[in-house]
Amino acid sequence: xxxxxxxPSNKVTEKGKDVELRCDPISGxxxxxxxxxxxxxxxxxxxYFQGNSAPDKSGLPSDRFSAERTGGxxxxxxxxxxxxxxxxxxxxxxxxVGSGFPYEQYFGPGTRLTVT
Amino acid sequence: GNSxxxxxxxxxxxxxxxLTINCTYxxxxxxxxFWYVQxxxxxxxxxxxxxxxxxxxxxxxxEATYRKETTSFHLEKGSVQxxxxxxxxxxxxxxxxxxxxxxxxxxxxxxxP
Numbered sequence: 481x482x483x484x485x486x487x488p489s490n491k492v493t494e495k496g497k498d499v500e501l502r503c504d505p506i507s508g509x510x511x512x513x514x515x516x517x518x519x520x521x522x523x524x525x526x527x528y529f530q531g532n533s534a535p536d537k538s539g540l541p542s543d544r545f546s547a548e549r550t551g552g553x554x555x556x557x558x559x560x561x562x563x564x565x566x567x568x569x570x571x572x573x574x575x576x577v578g579s580g581f582p583y584e585q586y587f588g589p590g591t592r593l594t595v596t
Numbered sequence: 597g598n599s600x601x602x603x604x605x606x607x608x609x610x611x612x613x614x615l616t617i618n619c620t621y622x623x624x625x626x627x628x629x630f631w632y633v634q635x636x637x638x639x640x641x642x643x644x645x646x647x648x649x650x651x652x653x654x655x656x657x658x659e660a661t662y663r664k665e666t667t668s669f670h671l672e673k674g675s676v677q678x679x680x681x682x683x684x685x686x687x688x689x690x691x692x693x694x695x696x697x698x699x700x701x702x703x704x705x706x707x708x709p
Contacts, residue, residue, distance in 0.1 A: 513696060522701045523685060528694035536694035571640065575695075581647045582628050582695035587640040 484588035492594045501557040501591045505574030518568035562595045602686045602700035617671040619686035627688035629669040634683045678707045
C-alpha cells in the first residue's frame with residue numbers, strides 16, 4: 481500500500497519568504513508527527529496531531545512555525561519569514577494510536593528546505 | 597528530561613566484522629526503545645524495537661536488548677555486510693501522551709568489502 485508522502489521533495493527559498501510543506505499520511509493513521517533533521521540539531525520533534533487537533537506543539541522552535549491537519553489526513557507545516565537556520569530536512573511520520581505501547585511510526589521521504 | 601546518547605561516529609568496519617553501536621537513555625517514565633536506520637537516499641525506517649526491560653528486539657541479523665539497570669539499548673550484529681552501510685538512530689518513546697520519538701544523534705556506519 482501507499483506509504484507516507486511529502487511534497488515538495490526539495491524547496492529552495494529566499495530568506496524572509498513563507499513556505500508550506502505538505503504531508504499525506506498512511507490512510508487510517510490517526511497520529512501524525514513532524515520532525516526536523518538538521519546537521520546542528522540532529523532529529524528533533526516539532527508537533528504531534530491526534531486527528532485534527534495538536535495536543536503537543538512543544539517542539540515548534542518559534543511562532544514563525546505553525547501546522548494544521550484537515551479531515552484527519554493531510555497536514556501542512558508552514559514556516560513564515562524563513563531564516564537560514566530553518567534549512568533542514570522536514571520529516572513527517574504517521575502511526576496508529578493505542579494506549580500503552582507506542583505503535584510504529586512510518587516516515588515519509590522528507591522535504592529538504594534550503595533558505596538562501 | 598528525556599534524552600538518548602549514542603556512540604559517536606563515523607564507524608568504519610570491514611565486511612564480516614562484529615558491530616556494536618552503544619546507546620544509553622534517560623527517561624522520566626517507562627520508555628519503549630527503538631533503532632531506526634536510514635540507508636543512503638532513503639527515508640527512516642524502523643529496524644527493531646523493545647517495549648519492556650529484558651526484551652530483545654531483532655531484525656536482519658541485528659539485535660538489541662533493553663537493559664533497565666544500565667539504561668542501555670546497544671545495537672549488535674555478528675557479521676556485517678556492505679549493504680548495512682547506513683546511519684543508525686537510537687530512539688525512545690514514552691507510553692503516555694504524544695508518544696513522540698526522542699532520537700540520539702545518529703551513527704554513520706560504513707562497511708568496506
